Amino acid sequence: MDGTDRPVSKERMSTTSTPRRSPFGRSRGDDGPRATFRELLPYLFEHKGPLWAALILGLFGALASLAQPLLVSQVIQLVEKGDPLGALVWALVALVVISALISGYQHYLLQRMGEGVVLSSRRRLVARLLHLPIAQFDSRRTGDLVSRVGSDTTLLRAVLTQGLVEAIGGAVTFIGAIIAMLIIDPVLLGLTAGVIALSIVVVGALAGRIRTASARTQKKVGDLTASIERAISSVRTIRASNATAREIATVDEDATGAWRMGIRVAKVSALVVPVAGVAMQASFLVVLGVGGFRVASGAITIASLVAFILFLFMMIMPLGQAFGAVSATNQALGALGRIQEIIRLPREADDDAAVAASLTDPGVASPDAPAIAFDNVTFAYPDAAAAVHDDSENTEKRRPGDAVLRGVSFEVPRGRRTALVGPSGAGKSTILGLIERFYDATGGSIRVGGVDIRALDREQLRAGIGYVEQDAPVLAGSIRDNLLLASPDATDADCIRVLHAVNLDDVLARNPLGLDAPVGEDGIMLSGGERQRLAIARSILSAPPILLLDESTSSLDGVNEQKMREAIDAVATGRTLIVIAHRLSTVVDSDSIVVLDEGRVVGAGTHSELVDSTPLYRDLAKHQLLV
Structure with missing residues (x-):
């Protein structure tokens, strides 16, 4: 493509939501988008079966756990009286085993559901x-977009596997333990x-900081992924420029x-752990000290105190799960914000119905009408894209919003x-992009x-359009994969x-x-000319x-260029071709030649007509020894 007609490489692109950027496209001072817990629920409810099964198992597990201190209390009372224990011991053992089995199966369900949430979020994204x-x-x-699909979606698993559903089941244990403790000793x-x-208040104050730090961390991970993608995709240029050390420093x-952001999250999250530990130890010491005094005074029995302590541990455990769930959920919400930012963006076709409905005269398909007609078309790239185009190697610098076609x-x-x-920069490749509706004309x-x-x-x-870009992109995979991209049923x-x-033929033979x-x-195992020919073969196959051919022979030598022209001539019969070329020798025999300069048509006709009528074309032809 021409200098101004196409975007530059992706590593030079900047994110639209961050107006102030560093030289390498990294934003400064942006905490990133944030999501609410309500936006997380649809991802969870996509797996209602396992979710309800895990919740029910958690309920039964909570009931089995709550029954254990009661049985222990009765065992102590029987021991104090010297009565036989009977079936109480076996019942207590059975409860312990049942609780373990329920916990293990619930863990499996949550892990499986977590993987399902990651899969569905990746599919949606x-x-x-x-x-x-x-x-x-x-x-x-x-790289940032890739990071959202890989890293950010993975964090959604933590919502399930690190305590949210378990915390919901633990809430039953927590409430049951409080009721039992209230009955034993208010x-x-x-x-x-x-x-x-007091510990809950502290954790609540930390939750917001965890979410903010997590969102910043995920953004930094996105920047890192983008830098690695940039370095790997351009590794040959970097090596040839002796810039390896500088590029390593950039990625570093x-x-x-x-x-640094990960450490910040770790620091904030680490405060949650000691808060839970201090709460548990302080509660235990208070109960042990005050409880011992109350046993000595006869207010409660030793069996009641033991049962109270067991219920205390049962209350603290789900509380710890809840603290972990707060940390995991806030990290997940930070990642979900980045996912939802993309999900909220309109799709390419979202505005098609409204645009089509707004047309006063869409026209009627006619066999007598030209295949393609441009009527007073103007076009300016969207602001963000125009800023990127302005960074390309243009002969004419453009500001965001400047017209490319006039x-x-x-x-x-x-x-x-x-x-x-x-x-270069006349707007030729932009015309092909408009025909493909990569963009819509602004006028x-x-x-x-x-x-x-x-x-x-x-x-x-x-x-109905075959399009061969100038840089002839070849997809990673096999030759067949590339050919079948537009023609999946071809033999x-x-x-x-x-x-x-x-x-x-030689590519197949070797x-x-x-x-x-x-x-x-990116087709690195093929030469530049072979990549270009493979891209053309892909378009020819779809018939x-x-x-639309954008500099389709620019990477070919004289022999292959002639063979390519013969191949194009063979498939051109009965078809409409629009060809962009800098080498006029490849297009002098075209039925019509349109000459563009600075986004305007300055001449149209055959080669001989343009040599006589259009100074710009005459100069181009003279420089290429065609006149």
Whole structure:
């Protein structure tokens, strides 16, 4: 693509929600989005079966635990009287075993449910990510988005596995223990309650700090992931520039930032643990001291005091679970805020119905209408995307909101070949992006077959268009995976046929795996020309009525360029082609050539007509020895 027509690499993109950024795109002083507990509930309720089973098991486990101090009290009373214990001991053993079995199965259910919550949140997030408008990818860092799918969703598991559901079951034990303690000795209960109430106030004050620190930590982890993705994807350029040490320092800076925020979370969370421990020890000492005095005075019996102490431990245990649940839930809510930020973004097609309904004259498909027609089209990239474009290697710097296209009008006849030429930054690749509806024009109209492009369903529109980008992206996987991307039902024979058409037979021959031969990350196992030819083969295989080729032969040598032109000529019969080219030799035989400069059409016609009528085209042709 041209310099101004396409976004720069993703590592240079900045997040839209953070207006002030460092040179590497990291925000400063942003705590990140926050979620509420209500937003977490739908993720939990997606797994109602295991959730209710775990809650019921927790209830039975609580009842089994509450029965144990009562049996212990009766055993002590029988021992004091010298009576036989009978079945009480076996009943106590049975309760202990039952409690252990319930606890183990409940733990399994919670772990399984936690994995289900992570899976469903990842599915929901990925589905939204891949449907976002292209402008969102222009303005966000790839690594940060990956971090939300990987790291942030994982934290949702902690809500279930680190105490939330167990704390709900523990609430039954807590309330039951309080009632039993009230019956045994209200005085001891009052003293105990005072100590515990103070600890609850302290934990409540820490909860907000945990959530804020956790949100900041996840954001730092996102920055780290983005930096690693940036370094790995550009490792050859970094090595060739002798910038390895500097890049390591950059990643280390992000890693250190994530570590610092992690330590901050650890410090705040660590305060919860001693609060619970101090509350338990203080309560135990108070009960032991005051309780011993009350036993000596005859206010309560030794059996009652032992039962009270056991109930005290049963009350403290769920309290500790609740404290852990507070910490885990607040960390999860910090991560959920980052997930929900993406979920709340509109999908690419969300506004299609409203846009289509607002059109006063969408047109009617007509076989006599031009395949594509631009009518006084203006376009400016969205502010965030424009800022990114402004960082690219442009010949013409643009401020956010500046027009890239200014009143562009031309027609592409059906079944003909039209070329777009002009200097870098003229807006050529932007035109192809508008035809694909990666963006919508900010003024004027674009018609396909006589129908306003905004009235067409995006998927149906794109199904009829083959698009080969300048940088010829190749997906990690095999040759077959790349070819079947747009044509999933194509046969092996079809794949081999198009590979032969673009002169890629040698790629099949050099690997015994044939179509299953891996191409590496970003097609690194192929040369630049082979990647470009594979991308063209992918479009040819889908046999669309319209082909958009953006500098499709820029990486080819003379021999392969000629073969590629022959392949394109072969598939061009009966199809509409729009070709962008800097080498005029590849487009001089086009049916029509549109000359662009600074976002405007400055000439249109055949090669010979433009040489006579358009000074810019004449200069381009002279520099390339075509006149």
